[in-house]
Amino acid sequence: MDTTPSAAHTLLADASVRSRVTIPLRFADGYEVTAEAVTFHGLADGKEHVALILGDPTAAAAPLVRMHSECLTGDVFGSARCDCGPQLREAVERIAATGGVLLYLRQEGRGIGLYNKLDAYALQDAGLDTYEANTALGLPEDGRDYSAAAQMLAALGLAELDLLTNNPDKARQLRDLGVRVRFVEPTGVFATDSNIRYLHAKAEHTHHTIRLPETAAFATLAG
Structure with missing residues (x-):
């Protein structure tokens, strides 16, 4: 996708807010917060992404x-094979405390879809890491494009x-699309x-900023 300044500006101007609705959220551990769910017209990939506005985004x-x-x-379902559920729970509380937005993006399996993700799990059980499993299926290691996310932020005035x-x-793509990441x-x-092997793959292969403890399970796999 063309991400020159003029092309990025045109892209971001293409999306608009479709609807807003208040939703009370409640997590399994009892944490509760109210969010404003926002949907959009004109997103680049045509998917039904949603923004959750939490707290007061203008307060910070x-x-x-x-x-x-x-x-x-x-x-x-609370799968322990990844850290997605705990990250989502943490993000909602942290954003609500300071004011901001959670963009819930329909990019299952780093963009490969649910069925392919489960196929990749089977290959991981046979010894491949999460990136090797995707490429073994003929799929990209990470197929996510955050153009729609940048459009959502622009439509919200952020x-x-x-x-x-x-x-x-994520920061690299947003900046390329004209979003100022402070x-x-x-x-x-x-x-x-x-999930320790999965997290190690993210830290080592795509340089996620994750400080990981060694565990008995990973020591066995690494050895």
């Missing part, structure tokens, strides 16, 4: 924003923000014996 010098890729297994992420590609704040580290 720059709103805190997280771009969270949909993970049915982790977000809904030209400058602090980004909540461990993934340097600071990048890391998420927490939610390591378990079930």
Whole structure:
């Protein structure tokens, strides 16, 4: 996609707010907060992404924003094979405390879709890491494009923000699309014996800012 300044400006101007609705959220641990859910017209990829406005985004010098890729297994069913569910829970509370937006992006499996993600899990069980499994399926290691996310931010009037992420590609893509990312704040580290190999792959292969403890399970795999 063309991300020259003029092309990026045209892209960001293409989207508009479609609807707004208030939703009370309640998580499994009892945490509750009210969010304003926003939908959009004109998103570049045609998907039904949604923004959750939490707290008062105008209260801070720059709103805190997280771009969270949909993970049915982790977000809904609590799968311990990834850290998505805990990251989502953490992000909602941190954003609500300072004011900002959570962009919930329909990019299951880093953009490869649910069925392909489960196929990749089977290959990971056979010894491949998360990136090797995707490429073994003939798919990109990470197929996510954040053009629609930049459009959503523009439609909400957010030209400058602090980004909540461990993934340097998210900040890089937003900046290329004309969004001013003031600071990048890391998420927490939610390591378990079930996801430690996955987290190590993200830290080592795509340079996610994750400080990981060694666990008995990973020591066995690495050895």
